[in-house]
Amino acid sequence: MKEEFLHFLWQYKLFNKANLTSVNGGVVEVLNSGSYNTNSGPDFLNSKLKIDDQLWIGNVEIHIKSSDWYAHHHEKDKNYDAVILHIVWEHDTNVFMKNNHPLPTVELQRFVQEDVLANYRKLFLKGQRWIPCEKEIGEINSFLLNNWLERLYFERLENKSVVIKELLQKSKNDYEVVLFQLLAKNFGLKVNGAAFLELAQSFDFSVLRKVRFDEEQLSALLFGQAGFLADEIEDSYYQQLQKEYAYIQHKQKLQPIAKHTFQFFRMRPSNFPTIRIAQLVALYVKCQNLFSRLIDISRLEEFYNLLSVEVNDFWKTHYTFETESKKSTKKLTKPFIDLLIINTVIPLKFVYEQGKGDINEESLLYLIQQLKPESNSIVSKFSELKIKTDNAFQTQALLELKNNYCAKKRCLQCAIGNYLIKL
Known part of the structure; x- marks a missing residue:
């Protein structure tokens, strides 16, 4: 079990919300799971919860084990003073706040459906595959896939723009x-x-x-x-x-x-x-x-x-x-x-238009x-998995998918992985 997966479960509320309770038996109602925090500090900010009919607005911290709170020295960090709920996979110790009151804790494994866990294991815990979802990707809804490919293509442009901006800085724009x-x-x-x-x-x-x-x-x-x-x-x-x-x-x-x-x-x-x-x-x-x-x-x-x-x-x-x-x-x-x-004209146009604040997507x-699909080993392998390409937009997006998502097993950040886990 990875903490990242617990973030995913909490963010998308993939648990039994109707019967959610703390380890002490308190009824927990999730009104808003909060904003996912990718910087330092608690994992979710500005969450809105009801705990035993008391409304709470604050932050949520997530760990594999309750004892990780102390292993990570959160009790000494004032950034965690506004945590209102501790989400863990395994509850192995009580956590106390600075006022000596116990921090409400939910042991999430008791509320996650088995089919969600099975879908997660299917992507992450099976043997070596070219991509984690190679048996399922060919059946993905075309609307979902096309929307995801468009987002991937612009992510690819953003990644290419990093080098271009460095060159621009060196050349005084x-x-x-x-x-x-x-x-x-x-x-x-x-x-x-x-x-x-x-x-x-x-x-x-x-x-x-x-x-x-x-x-x-x-x-x-x-x-x-x-x-x-x-x-x-x-x-x-x-x-x-x-x-x-x-x-x-x-x-x-x-x-x-x-x-x-x-x-x-x-x-x-x-x-x-x-x-x-x-x-x-x-x-x-x-x-x-x-x-x-x-x-x-x-x-x-x-x-x-x-x-x-x-x-x-x-x-x-x-x-x-x-x-x-x-x-x-x-x-x-x-x-x-x-x-x-x-590789040159479109990325440079993208950076130029971005600099003017007017990107013509x-x-x-x-x-x-309008450009023909590229021919390479990655595109060929996707073709074997029933992902056909008609132009360079699709092949560029698939390169981004393979290199920055599949190869790094970022299924939880991938629209396809999201869909397969939530099935």
Whole structure:
């Protein structure tokens, strides 16, 4: 038995309310269970109770055993002076307040129905499962599930916003700087994301602003800072970038990051960091004031038109500086642009609108719902459990469900877990 479950039982009144009595036989009527307190102090605040027809307004403290009151030293803490009821699973000792009067105590296990306990054990006490409710989730009411997924999606945006706000603080609220850093990170995908973010943060964005109109200088800046221009390669384009970078490096006093930070091993050539850097260069050469343009548009086709870029002639015949390859445009594909919208554009729009105090949730939902569902192991497993997805909104919400609820066994905070326990 966990104390968290007792909080859940009290909050939702999942006990025999009609015959609730204290361990001393006093009749307890719950008029208001109170506000759940996630900070220090009693577990529920401003509860409203009748105990033997006497009205009480105060706080409720919950423990597994009565003796936990003393184990946690509540008798010495003035924050607990206004406790009017002690809820425990097992009553093993009497608790006295500072006035030496016994604290009314309810031993809750005597009033909880067996089916509620059985549902709880089914989620928490059985063997290892991919998610606790994997046998039941496929039968969940679609209305409940869809409402919960929408809430999960905005929780996911809130979680992503934490990193964005940290970047904004470091950049003195320069959204163009943060956009570049987020784009760089997501151009690197999972394998090279950290390396690309390190690259984006390895120089002041003012340097990029100065060279972004010149494709060769911008290429020199990014490839040079990434450590890719430190070799001896007999190629005129490579040598020209070396020359450009040497000038920029000296003028701006730049220090490149280590080339070995980037991974090529077991990657598809289209995802090589050299190609992703070349595409990032192409995007910034094509699009001036990129942040304001991304904020102003909302239709999916507009994003595709804006973000659809192809590399320069050199990279059309290369995947690395060293070797030539069959010619291809190496454009940003729609699936890759979708990832940029999911992981960069929408979270940044969310933070920007949040900062203005005017979040357009409908617009954000409309955009994410236009994107195709993502394909990954978590989404595939939910599909096996009869949870089908039609768009990226649903797949993003399922990722939040799995990672921040199921994996942490937060069933008591999950709408699905709530429903299954209350059945």
